[in-house]
Amino acid sequence: MVSKEFEEYFWSQGIRLEYTMQKTPKLNGMVERINRTVMERARCMLVHAKFPKTFWAEVLMTTIYEVNMSLTDPLDGDIP
Numbered sequence: 001m002v003s004k005e006f007e008e009y010f011w012s013q014g015i016r017l018e019y020t021m022q023k024t025p026k027l028n029g030m031v032e033r034i035n036r037t038v039m040e041r042a043r044c045m046l047v048h049a050k051f052p053k054t055f056w057a058e059v060l061m062t063t064i065y066e067v068n069m070s071l072t073d074p075l076d077g078d079i080p
Contacts, residue, residue: 038063 002010002017010017020028042056042063051059 034067038067041066 007017042060045063046053046056046059
């Protein structure tokens with residue numbers, strides 16, 4: 001749970017809060033899809049660049065940076 005002030009801030013910024021049970025990531029489909037996408041992209045980068053597996057951490061951080069910096073198109077006011 002979050003404080004009332006934090007909820008009000010989200011509300012004022014147009015951010016919708018969705019709660020899930022703790023320690024049950026499989027119930028959150030969006031997060032699971034994002035995690036899978038990040039892992040698949042990292043594997044592709046590692047194989048394509050012909051890096052050894054010892055570069056896994058660097059490739060994963062680069063993938064996350066790329067995902068965070070990618071543009072997204074809003075869908076009816078929501079973010080995909």
